[in-house]
Amino acid sequence: MSPRTSDQWDKIRREKRQVILDTALALFAQRGYHETSISLIAKEAGISKGLIYNYFESKDSLLNEILSLGLDALIKDLEMEGNESLTKEKLVRYIDITFLKLQENPKFYQLFFSLIIQPRVLSIFQDKFFTQIIPLLSLLEKYYKAKGNKNSKAKAYLFMAILDGVGVDFIANRENFPLEEVKKLVIEMFT
Amino acid sequence: MSPRTSDQWDKIRREKRQVILDTALALFAQRGYHETSISLIAKEAGISKGLIYNYFESKDSLLNEILSLGLDALIKDLEMEGNESLTKEKLVRYIDITFLKLQENPKFYQLFFSLIIQPRVLSIFQDKFFTQIIPLLSLLEKYYKAKGNKNSKAKAYLFMAILDGVGVDFIANRENFPLEEVKKLVIEMFT
Amino acid sequence: MSPRTSDQWDKIRREKRQVILDTALALFAQRGYHETSISLIAKEAGISKGLIYNYFESKDSLLNEILSLGLDALIKDLEMEGNESLTKEKLVRYIDITFLKLQENPKFYQLFFSLIIQPRVLSIFQDKFFTQIIPLLSLLEKYYKAKGNKNSKAKAYLFMAILDGVGVDFIANRENFPLEEVKKLVIEMFT
Amino acid sequence: MSPRTSDQWDKIRREKRQVILDTALALFAQRGYHETSISLIAKEAGISKGLIYNYFESKDSLLNEILSLGLDALIKDLEMEGNESLTKEKLVRYIDITFLKLQENPKFYQLFFSLIIQPRVLSIFQDKFFTQIIPLLSLLEKYYKAKGNKNSKAKAYLFMAILDGVGVDFIANRENFPLEEVKKLVIEMFT
DNA sequence: GATGAATGAGTCTTCATTCAT
DNA sequence: TATGAATGAAGACTCATTCAT
Numbered sequence: 001m002s003p004r005t006s007d008q009w010d011k012i013r014r015e016k017r018q019v020i021l022d023t024a025l026a027l028f029a030q031r032g033y034h035e036t037s038i039s040l041i042a043k044e045a046g047i048s049k050g051l052i053y054n055y056f057e058s059k060d061s062l063l064n065e066i067l068s069l070g071l072d073a074l075i076k077d078l079e080m081e082g083n084e085s086l087t088k089e090k091l092v093r094y095i096d097i098t099f100l101k102l103q104e105n106p107k108f109y110q111l112f113f114s115l116i117i118q119p120r121v122l123s124i125f126q127d128k129f130f131t132q133i134i135p136l137l138s139l140l141e142k143y144y145k146a147k148g149n150k151n152s153k154a155k156a157y158l159f160m161a162i163l164d165g166v167g168v169d170f171i172a173n174r175e176n177f178p179l180e181e182v183k184k185l186v187i188e189m190f191t
Numbered sequence: 192m193s194p195r196t197s198d199q200w201d202k203i204r205r206e207k208r209q210v211i212l213d214t215a216l217a218l219f220a221q222r223g224y225h226e227t228s229i230s231l232i233a234k235e236a237g238i239s240k241g242l243i244y245n246y247f248e249s250k251d252s253l254l255n256e257i258l259s260l261g262l263d264a265l266i267k268d269l270e271m272e273g274n275e276s277l278t279k280e281k282l283v284r285y286i287d288i289t290f291l292k293l294q295e296n297p298k299f300y301q302l303f304f305s306l307i308i309q310p311r312v313l314s315i316f317q318d319k320f321f322t323q324i325i326p327l328l329s330l331l332e333k334y335y336k337a338k339g340n341k342n343s344k345a346k347a348y349l350f351m352a353i354l355d356g357v358g359v360d361f362i363a364n365r366e367n368f369p370l371e372e373v374k375k376l377v378i379e380m381f382t
Numbered sequence: 383m384s385p386r387t388s389d390q391w392d393k394i395r396r397e398k399r400q401v402i403l404d405t406a407l408a409l410f411a412q413r414g415y416h417e418t419s420i421s422l423i424a425k426e427a428g429i430s431k432g433l434i435y436n437y438f439e440s441k442d443s444l445l446n447e448i449l450s451l452g453l454d455a456l457i458k459d460l461e462m463e464g465n466e467s468l469t470k471e472k473l474v475r476y477i478d479i480t481f482l483k484l485q486e487n488p489k490f491y492q493l494f495f496s497l498i499i500q501p502r503v504l505s506i507f508q509d510k511f512f513t514q515i516i517p518l519l520s521l522l523e524k525y526y527k528a529k530g531n532k533n534s535k536a537k538a539y540l541f542m543a544i545l546d547g548v549g550v551d552f553i554a555n556r557e558n559f560p561l562e563e564v565k566k567l568v569i570e571m572f573t
Numbered sequence: 574m575s576p577r578t579s580d581q582w583d584k585i586r587r588e589k590r591q592v593i594l595d596t597a598l599a600l601f602a603q604r605g606y607h608e609t610s611i612s613l614i615a616k617e618a619g620i621s622k623g624l625i626y627n628y629f630e631s632k633d634s635l636l637n638e639i640l641s642l643g644l645d646a647l648i649k650d651l652e653m654e655g656n657e658s659l660t661k662e663k664l665v666r667y668i669d670i671t672f673l674k675l676q677e678n679p680k681f682y683q684l685f686f687s688l689i690i691q692p693r694v695l696s697i698f699q700d701k702f703f704t705q706i707i708p709l710l711s712l713l714e715k716y717y718k719a720k721g722n723k724n725s726k727a728k729a730y731l732f733m734a735i736l737d738g739v740g741v742d743f744i745a746n747r748e749n750f751p752l753e754e755v756k757k758l759v760i761e762m763f764t
Numbered sequence: 765g766a767t768g769a770a771t772g773a774g775t776c777t778t779c780a781t782t783c784a785t
Numbered sequence: 786t787a788t789g790a791a792t793g794a795a796g797a798c799t800c801a802t803t804c805a806t
Binding site: 004009012013016047048049050051054 | 788789790791793794
Binding site for chain 6: 611
């Protein structure tokens with residue numbers, strides 16, 4: 001009878017928003033962005049088309065939000081106390097977490113990789129990506145240099161490429177890819 | 192105005208077909224599959240929309256053909272006398288060619304990578320892909336085993352992942368990626 | 383926290399209703415009817431969307447109400463003791479008020495003129511409009527006939543047309559239109 | 574069997590384009606711009622929705638084209654050898670044609686007036702309007718000054734306002750408006 | 765073979781309106 | 786009374802595909 005409190009509205013909004021995000025992520029990853037219509041997302045989420053626009057400005061911004069949140073979470077997990085130099089221990093942990101995340105949330109990575117290569121990548125995506133990747137590359141370079149590697153820059157780039165390559169190949173061929181063994185090998189060869 | 196022979200007609204058909212394929216590849220790579228309309232392909236190729244349907248059943252089959260032909264060419268270049276065992280020399284050559292191709296035709300790889308991850312495409316693609324990749328993985332595994340690597344299977348997969356990862360990263364960040372140095376490092380670490 | 387009397391409730395209702403009407407009029411005039419959403423009216427009025435439907439049946443009926451009230455006010459201002467015959471003095475006053483209103487509230491007139499021409503609105507509107515205009519035309523006709531005008535009916539219609547035309551042109555080109563001078567001329571030529 | 578010649582295509586295009594323009598004008602005038610959907614235009618024109626977009630970029634540009642063509646035609650008919658000064662004869666002719674056009678094509682005028690007042694007038698419209706109206710006002714002013722009118726500027730503006738006012742009123746009340754008589758009166762009072 | 769007009773299903777998006785609280 | 790989430794019908798627009806010539 002009495003109108004809902006602000007808190008109640010907030011909760012409803014947050015929850016519904018999350019439902020939409022989850023549904024959209026699953027579908028985008030599974031079928032690709034273009035092959036996923038707003039109608040389908042609505043149907044899968046059990047809501048009306050219009051409601052999606054109550055929570056997101058456009059299909060595009062829905063994607064942006066998914067990527068942004070996903071990247072933030074990813075980054076947060078992988079954070080290694082920025083400025084300090086890298087230790088072997090930290091690097092091993094970084095690799096561990098990366099492989100774990102990949103295994104836990106392949107859908108997100110599938111979406112992630114499919115978009116990172118698209119000719120017109122979303123700007124938010126590229127920004128966030130580079131502001132995180134560049135410092136990491138720099139840390140890695142120092143690390144390898146300290147270990148006596150001649151071409152430490154190349155090794156840093158190669159290391160990052162490996163993480164991406166493993167991601168792509170694991171997604172493309174999840175049944176056969178020996179993720180655990182490969183992880184061990186990466187740790188062995190790159191730390 | 193003498194009537195053309197059957198052979199001449201054939202030649203004309205083959206050439207026009209090739210024009211369409213080339214134009215479509217360039218546009219798909221440049222703009223993405225969905226952002227490229229049949230109209231645009233026709234305009235760029237200097238022909239009418241309708242004519243494309245004279246040569247290809249659908250937009251989809253046009254893409255399939257492009258991928259199929261591209262993959263064939265790629266495989267052909269990289270072929271290393273199938274059954275025989277792998278030598279260090281051969282592997283180095285394989286790496287060389289892979290990096291060279293990547294550098295020569297990044298647009299082409301961009302299309303490939305962007306599509307390889309798409310679920311829909313994967314299925315079309317996987318057959319051909321795996322019939323080529325699996326034997327290669329097997330060769331690599333033997334090679335590494337012969338070299339005394341404990342986990343030769345993982346190393347074979349890792350090697351393939353590296354090639355993909357380098358492709359993805361090089362495409363995503365062509366200005367900064369130290370392709371030549373990375374290649375040297377790959378040769379050093381994986382042959 | 384004493385319970386409000388019925389009168390107080392009534393007052394609150396009337397005031398809120400007026401807020402909605404005022405806000406809607408301002409927005410309709412400023413942006414046009416179709417470009418103004420109920421959401422926007424609610425936001426500008428500082429209330430919720432739903433509440434508007436507590437006071438008005440539909441967007442359409444809200445517009446109708448605005449027009450109806452506006453027209454009533456307009457008529458009231460311009461009223462010249464109905465039945466009696468028209469004098470030069472009264473006609474001058476009528477012109478004065480018309481031009482004054484136009485100057486004071488051009489937005490309001492903009493809405494009026496823009497809607498008066500719309501076929502859909504015309505029908506809603508015509509009844510009220512014509513029951514007011516026809517008598518006025520008749521008074522004017524008598525006035526001009528008494529002054530010896532040959533074609534008094536045409537002159538009456540022309541006079542009304544002038545008021546509309548001045549309204550339209552003044553609204554369309556407010557910076558340049560010499561309203562005051564034109565008024566003098568109208569008085570000179572039509573009284 | 575053989576493909577159509579360029580001329581044939583041209584004819585088809587021109588004719589179909591005209592059908593769309595005519596249908597759209599009738600509907601826009603009858604129901605208003607916003608109340609007329611592209612679907613309806615297509616249905617009335619006996620073609621598919623999509624085809625309209627083969628001929629016009631958007632609903633907006635369709636309207637623009639209608640107005641642009643209509644104004645051009647209007648202007649052409651009303652043209653009075655620009656630079657020269659105005660004579661009584663020319664002015665009478667101008668009034669004659671204006672009233673005639675109004676009678677012949679009330680639909681266009683209805684659309685015209687309904688749009689000229691809209692808050693957001695189309696730019697093309699305003700441009701054309703002012704480049705035609707300003708010079709005419711200037712000619713009129715000279716004409717009235719030459720005739721000894723004290724306030725020739727106001728009279729010029731008033732004259733233009735009358736034409737608009739007559740247009741609006743005639744459209745709003747076509748059955749009763751004594752167009753012919755009013756025309757005579759305008760000629761009498763303003764030439 | 766070649767053309768491009770024509771189709772129509774499908775897409776994203778808007779917004780008046782309803783309704784549970 | 787007041788709220789704003791939720792609905793769903795409708796709108797503009799796109800584009801792969803067809804077909805008469």
